[in-house]
Amino acid sequence: MEKEKKDILESIWDFLASVKLAIALLISLSISSIVGTIVEQNAEPAQNIKLLAKFFGDSSAPSVYNVFAKLGFMDMYDSWWFLGLLALFGINLIVCSIDRFPKTWKVVQAVQRPMSENGLKSLPVKKTLEFKTTLNVAKDEFVNTLTASKYNILEATEDGSVQLYTQKGRYARLAVYVVHLSIILIFAGAIIGSVFGFKGYLNIPEGSMSEVAYESPEEKIPLGFGIKCNWYETLYYDDMDAPKDFRSELVVIENGKEVMTKIIEVNDPLTYKGITFFQSNYGMMPDTVGSFVIDITPVNGQKKTVWLRFGDTFKIPGTGIKGTIMDYSPALTRDRTTGSLITYSENMVNPAVAIRFEEPGREPYVGWILQRYPDTGVLDGGHRVILKDYWGVEYTGLSVAKDPGVWLIYLASIIMSVALYICFFISHKKIWINIAGAGKSVSITVGASTNRNSLALEQEIERLVSHASQAIEGRKS
Numbered sequence: 001m002e003k004e005k006k007d008i009l010e011s012i013w014d015f016l017a018s019v020k021l022a023i024a025l026l027i028s029l030s031i032s033s034i035v036g037t038i039v040e041q042n043a044e045p046a047q048n049i050k051l052l053a054k055f056f057g058d059s060s061a062p063s064v065y066n067v068f069a070k071l072g073f074m075d076m077y078d079s080w081w082f083l084g085l086l087a088l089f090g091i092n093l094i095v096c097s098i099d100r101f102p103k104t105w106k107v108v109q110a111v112q113r114p115m116s117e118n119g120l121k122s123l124p125v126k127k128t129l130e131f132k133t134t135l136n137v138a139k140d141e142f143v144n145t146l147t148a149s150k151y152n153i154l155e156a157t158e159d160g161s162v163q164l165y166t167q168k169g170r171y172a173r174l175a176v177y178v179v180h181l182s183i184i185l186i187f188a189g190a191i192i193g194s195v196f197g198f199k200g201y202l203n204i205p206e207g208s209m210s211e212v213a214y215e216s217p218e219e220k221i222p223l224g225f226g227i228k229c230n231w232y233e234t235l236y237y238d239d240m241d242a243p244k245d246f247r248s249e250l251v252v253i254e255n256g257k258e259v260m261t262k263i264i265e266v267n268d269p270l271t272y273k274g275i276t277f278f279q280s281n282y283g284m285m286p287d288t289v290g291s292f293v294i295d296i297t298p299v300n301g302q303k304k305t306v307w308l309r310f311g312d313t314f315k316i317p318g319t320g321i322k323g324t325i326m327d328y329s330p331a332l333t334r335d336r337t338t339g340s341l342i343t344y345s346e347n348m349v350n351p352a353v354a355i356r357f358e359e360p361g362r363e364p365y366v367g368w369i370l371q372r373y374p375d376t377g378v379l380d381g382g383h384r385v386i387l388k389d390y391w392g393v394e395y396t397g398l399s400v401a402k403d404p405g406v407w408l409i410y411l412a413s414i415i416m417s418v419a420l421y422i423c424f425f426i427s428h429k430k431i432w433i434n435i436a437g438a439g440k441s442v443s444i445t446v447g448a449s450t451n452r453n454s455l456a457l458e459q460e461i462e463r464l465v466s467h468a469s470q471a472i473e474g475r476k477s
Contacts, residue, residue, distance in 0.1 A: 123447035161436035185412035192405030281397030290392035327354035
């Protein structure tokens with residue numbers, strides 16, 4: 001019974017230590033990630049159905065979507081099976097490392113010993129030389145050359161011969177296990193982020209505050225503090241309706257006090273207490289009346305900023321000019337066919353305000369002032385009336401994320417980079433140099449081995465032999 005139980009445990013261990021399992025898991029994770037990249041995560045069903053229709057056709061897309069949704073592909077990176085694959089791959093790496101580490105450690109700790117002449121000739125990298133010099137001179141120059149290359153040299157002496165032997169980079173063999181460790185730490189960070197973190201969204205109107213984010217319209221996520229949007233702004237390229245930047249001024253409010261203020265952009269989020277707010281979208285709030293923020297600057301006078309509503313009146317200081325807010329368009333342009341002014345978008349693409357001006361001795365007139373084209377607000381006489389903003393009608397769309405495992409992922413990435421460098425560029429090299437001779441003639445046999453990159457070792461042996469040979473010839477001259 002005990003033997004049968006041992007056989008079962010050994011079978012499970014061998015399965016978990018299998019390279020085939022590692023390959024199968026890598027392929028599964030790769031395919032899953034490809035699908036998760038194509039299918040937009042946590043998006044509206046209609047959006048992904050439209051995407052799937054391109055691959056499966058309009059009639060099959062809803063059915064395929066339902067299958068994908070049941071399999072968890074709509075929120076793949078938080079699904080139980082994807083996290084399970086990560087965990088199983090991590091177990092596979094741990095078991096593989098435990099299973100193979102003792103053999104590697106034995107090699108690392110093994111004491112290098114002198115090698116016979118026949119053993120030297122059987123090494124993968126070898127070279128034979130002859131010199132008209134003494135044994136001591138040849139030995140001294142090879143010792144000098146190896147020492148200059150940071151080798152610690154051991155020496156074995158027999159009658160009429162001496163053998164120098166050394167090794168370097170033996171602990172580089174352990175780098176592969178450090179790579180395994182870094183992968184496990186990355187998986188651990190991803191799982192920690194998935195279990196203890198969250199991803200949500202938040203749409204905040206200008207001037208409003210929220211103490212919660214949303215995972216879905218029904219699921220709220222308490223933040224533990226308030227986040228307020230002072231203003232939102234879209235910047236456009238000159239003479240184009242293509243946006244070049246999106247900006248919001250956010251304020252963190254805790255215990256009734258403003259503790260942090262930051263203007264965020266697409267690649268410059270705000271982070272507070274581990275929660276990060278990314279600028280992701282924007283929009284107009286329906287059926288909302290805002291405030292017109294207008295700069296008034298009389299000729300040779302000081303600029304004055306006023307906040308006005310529809311029907312409100314203002315005066316230009318030092319003049320008899322009076323203005324009244326009459327109309328507004330979020331996107332004003334002129335129809336090329338009829339020449340009439342029209343609104344071509346519901347978003348604030350090219351906002352403009354219509355103001356009725358009254359001046360002494362002149363008939364009242366209405367002028368449209370465009371926010372993106374300040375010259376439209378220059379009046380006769382040089383007075384300026386500039387539309388700065390129509391505030392309170394837009395909202396800023398934020399992606400909200402908390403990932404307590406991200407620091408572990410960053411740390412693991414640094415560790416992996418160092419370990420991979422060691423794996424690819426540093427090897428465990430062993431060198432033996434046997435110097436034999438009598439009188440003023442010596443025969444030298446150089447042999448070497450490495451666990452990887454034999455070509456680099458051959459080049460190094462060529463360089464070491466060349467330096468030592470030049471030094472021996474120099475001694476002769």
